[in-house]
Amino acid sequence: MADYTLFCAPDxxxxxxxxxxxxxxxxxxVHWINIFSDNPDPAFLAASPHCRTPALASPDGTVFETGAVALYLAERHPEANLVIEPGDARRGAFLQWFHYLASTxxxxxxxQYHPEFYHTEPDRQxxxxxxxMKRLAGVLDTLEAALENGPYFFGDQITVPDFILAMQSxxxxxxxxxxxxxxxNIARHRDAVCARPSVQRMQEQHRAEAARRKS
Structure with missing residues (x-):
């Protein structure tokens, strides 16, 4: 039995x-699921009460929310060096960008994808x-400046926020x-993250699942 099960939808x-x-x-x-379903997968619903991806079944129980899952995994596997640890002078910046990506x-x-979550009328959407989009322009300007000394947030060291940003960019x-x-700078960042073998393997799985659903 695998150590982890990721509840996941493509792209x-x-x-x-x-x-x-x-x-x-x-x-x-990977447990591939359908989101926005009126009949959600019971195991997925148990792991993610709002039926949002991702959710993770782990030896410690279930975890949901993108940042929480990614950080949990990175901290459980410190050998991968994906976290700026407490005591490091860069720790504050690590936490700052980690939360900025989720909250801002x-x-x-x-x-941009789901204005219908907020309004039903097309003109209001x-x-x-x-x-x-005006807000996004300002956010992207901030991230562009943050990546000036990239390719990653912390130079040549890739950390959890890099995966979270690149998989949106x-x-x-x-x-x-x-x-x-x-x-x-964001384009350079995206290219650097997407060039990693780990990301390429992940993307191939998502492409294969998307193709399977279309067949």
């Missing part, structure tokens, strides 16, 4: 946690997306006019 926020599983070389299974970037990314829709090239 979702689960990619961050999935990439970390690959990066740490974990023994894991992610909400506006979600709006369009207005919400436009306002959100792969979606061009989050950039003004769908153009990442206006943010060369």
């Amino acid at each position: 979702t926020y689960a990619m961050s946690a999935h990439a970390v599983l690959e990066e740490i070389g974990a023994d894991y299974d 970037l992610q909400p506006d990314v979600i709006i 369009a207005a919400l997306k436009a306002a959100s 792969v979606w061009d829709v989050i950039f003004p006019n769908g153009d990442i090239t206006a943010y060369p």
